[in-house]
Amino acid sequence: MELRQIHYFVAIAEAEHFGRASQRLRIAQPALSRQMKLLEVELGVDLFERLPRGVRLTEAGRTFLAAMRGLPQQLANAGEAARDAAKGRQGRLRLSFIEAVAWHGLIPDALRAFRSQNPGVELKLFANPTASQMAALRQGETDAALVYNWQSGDGLEAIRLADHATVLSVPADWELARQVETSAKVLHGAPMIGFARKATPVYFDEIHARFRELGVTPNYVAEFAAETELLALVSSGAGMALSNACQMNRPPRGVRFLRLTDLDVMLRLCLVHRRDDVSPTLARFIEILRGLVSAPAPGH
CATH class of the missing domain: 1.10.10.10 (Winged helix-like DNA-binding domain superfamily/Winged helix DNA-binding domain)
Known part of the structure; x- marks a missing residue:
């Protein structure tokens, strides 16, 4: 037939x-x-x-x-759906990210544009620590991961999107909180809430290499993998912490952010995907991201 x-x-x-x-x-x-x-x-x-x-x-x-x-029309619709899928306008896109990414305008803007341009795509988002994201990506459970300071290799491709500064978060009622900027040397011997190395090993190593250059030995009183927990402890007055400057877009109560004059270690935001597996939907999302990255900022 x-x-x-x-x-x-x-x-x-x-x-x-x-x-x-x-x-x-x-x-x-x-x-x-x-x-x-x-x-x-x-x-x-x-x-x-x-x-x-x-x-x-x-x-x-x-x-x-x-x-x-109705069969001819159904087949025509199926053909159109297949063509849309090949162009990335149908199907699904599974993205994982760490919490701080959600506070940078680039990613919310890209997601908003993607949803608007591709209403037929099912967009699934997962917030997880970096280690969990990369494991899921390697196992094919997600299509891409939005993480910091990841390097291409071992079958994965990292697309660098933006650089975010490292700032110092301090309890709002401390004397230091009255300043706008300070030296990282104030961390020497001071109570500090740290982040686990497994969360972002490259960034962790870069920070501590800079500490050694400055002669800084912090007094770690706690360690967390998520910035929400870290900032909650800063807010309680337990100590200071290094934070992603993106957090300044949503300053928690009881926390002040200071620029660091002598610690220029950057958090490099990357989209990481499997090198041999870029779906049409992911390709469209990457295209949107690159367009936003290259676009001039408003007012410039």
Whole structure:
């Protein structure tokens, strides 16, 4: 059974006449009659009663028409959906990210633009620590990860999107909180809430290499993997912490952020994906990100 035969059958059933159907379909009537005979032979039933001035559906024909009438349009819709999927306008996109990413305008703007341009794509978002994100990415559970300070290699490609400064977060009621900027040397021997090395190993090592250059030995009183927990402890007055400058977009109560004059270690925001597995939907998201990164800032 061929799709064209279904198309021909529906046209004849609606016209109730081989001649009128052949004119509508723009094919010769003998060819149309031959295709219907082949279809009836394949099905093993008579679909039409041949009348002196036209045709009439048999009971089998009426049943077949009810089942087949919407099929050509369904197939056309399926073809359109397939083409949309190939262009990244259908399907799904699974993105993971660490919390701080949500506070940088680039990512919310990119997600908003992607949703607007691709309403047929199911967008699934997962907030997880870096280690969990990379494990999920390698196992094919996500399509891309938004993390900091990741380098390409081992089958993964890292696209650098933006650099974020490291700032000092201090309890708002400390004397130091009255300043706008300070030296990282104030951390020497002071109570400090740290972040686990497993969260961002490259950044962790860069920070501590700079500490050694400055002769800074912090007094770590706690360690966390998530910045929300870290900042909550700063707010309680337990100590200071190094933070992503993105956090300044949503300053927690009881916390002040200071620029560091001698610690220029950057947090490099990257989108990481499997090198050999870029779906059309992911390609469209990357295209949007690159467009936003290259666009001038408002007012510039």
